[in-house]
Amino acid sequence: MENIKPKLGQAGLVLAAMGIISMLLSIFNYNIRLLAWVDMWGTGMGWVVRILLILGGGALFFLFGRDSEE
Template sequence: MKSIGGLMLLLGLGSFVLHFMNMEFKLLSWVDHWGADVGVGIRIALVVVGGILWFLGNKREKAVPAS
C-alpha cells in the first residue's frame, strides 16, 4: 500500500509541475480530455489518495514487528 501510494503521490505532484510547463506524463495524458478543471481535479485526487495510502502504509509498516 505504501509503494502504490507513493507512486500515486509522485505522479500527481509531477503532473501538476509538468502541466504548468506544457508537458505531461504519457501515463496521465488522458486527464485533460474532459477539460482543464476535471484534469486538475484528477491530479488533486491522485495526490490526496496517494498521500493517504502512503501514510497508512507507513503506519502499518511501523506497527508490524520486524521478524
C-alpha cells in the same frame, strides 16, 4: 496480509509523486504519458484528477507505508 501493506504504501507514494510531477509539468503544457488522459475532460477536471491522485496516494502512504509499532 502483512506482505501487501508495504506494497500499498509504496503504490501510494508513487501515485502521489506522479500527481505532483504531473501538476508541475502541466504548467509548461507537458504531461506524463501515463496520465495524458486527465485533460481529456478539460483543464479543470485534469486538475481535480491530479489533486485526487495526490490525496489518495498520500492517504495510502500514511495508512500503509509506515511501520507499525505493535
